[in-house]
Amino acid sequence: MLPFNTLLTIQRTAAITSFLAGALVVAVVIFLITTSSTSEDKTSVKHKVYKLRGRYFFVLTLCVIAGLFISLRLLPYTKFQEKPDEIVTIVAMQWAWKMAPGISDKSPADFEGSNEITLPAGRHIQFNVTSSDVNHDFAIYNSKGVLIAQTQAMPQYHNKLEHYFSEKGDYHILCLEYCGMPHAFMVGIIHIN
Numbered sequence: 019m020l021p022f023n024t025l026l027t028i029q030r031t032a033a034i035t036s037f038l039a040g041a042l043v044v045a046v047v048i049f050l051i052t053t054s055s056t057s058e059d060k061t062s063v064k065h066k067v068y069k070l071r072g073r074y075f076f077v078l079t080l081c082v083i084a085g086l087f088i089s090l091r092l093l094p095y096t097k098f099q100e101k102p103d104e105i106v107t108i109v110a111m112q113w114a115w116k117m118a119p120g121i122s123d124k125s126p127a128d129f130e131g132s133n134e135i136t137l138p139a140g141r142h143i144q145f146n147v148t149s150s151d152v153n154h155d156f157a158i159y160n161s162k163g164v165l166i167a168q169t170q171a172m173p174q175y176h177n178k179l180e181h182y183f184s185e186k187g188d189y190h191i192l193c194l195e196y197c198g199m200p201h202a203f204m205v206g207i208i209h210i211n
């Protein structure tokens with residue numbers, strides 16, 4: 019959670035920015051109304067606009083190509099294309115989590131795991147998530163109560179969730195899919211050290 023002062027500043031900045039953008043739109047409209055005339059020769063205007071449109075298209079294309087080139091390199095996909103450092107099997111059940119390192123060849127119902135697990139910080143971890151009964155949702159919260167990663171836990175499906183825990187500490191696992199009365203008590207812990 020951001021401190022209240024920071025939130026206020028972000029809100030103020032957003033308000034000022036939208037006010038200035040609104041004022042700019044109004045100014046452009048007023049400019050167009052005051053400078054437009056009905057008697058001007060439309061052919062020469064059309065010619066001017068079409069010429070400008072060609073240049074505008076060219077500049078816009080260059081901007082899009084440059085934007086794609088810069089932003090595509092920043093996407094985190096390549097980071098997760100390597101083999102994970104560690105694989106953890108997660109089985110959700112009414113109303114607990116079974117977690118254990120490695121890939122399990124047992125059925126979700128027979129799989130044995132604990133509600134608590136310890137994992138290393140700064141490693142590429144892949145969670146292999148499934149369910150032994152109904153739909154659940156495997157959601158990881160940090161110590162400040164912020165949701166940092168989540169995926170559905172579904173019977174007969176194995177969803178892969180990859181995450182780097184850059185900070186040490188205790189992370190809580192909550193279920194984000196209502197799965198019955200004690201759903202809210204379905205809490206697991208991941209210790210990162």
Ligand SMILES: [Cu+2]
Binds near residue numbers: 154155193197201204
């Ligand atoms: Cu639930």
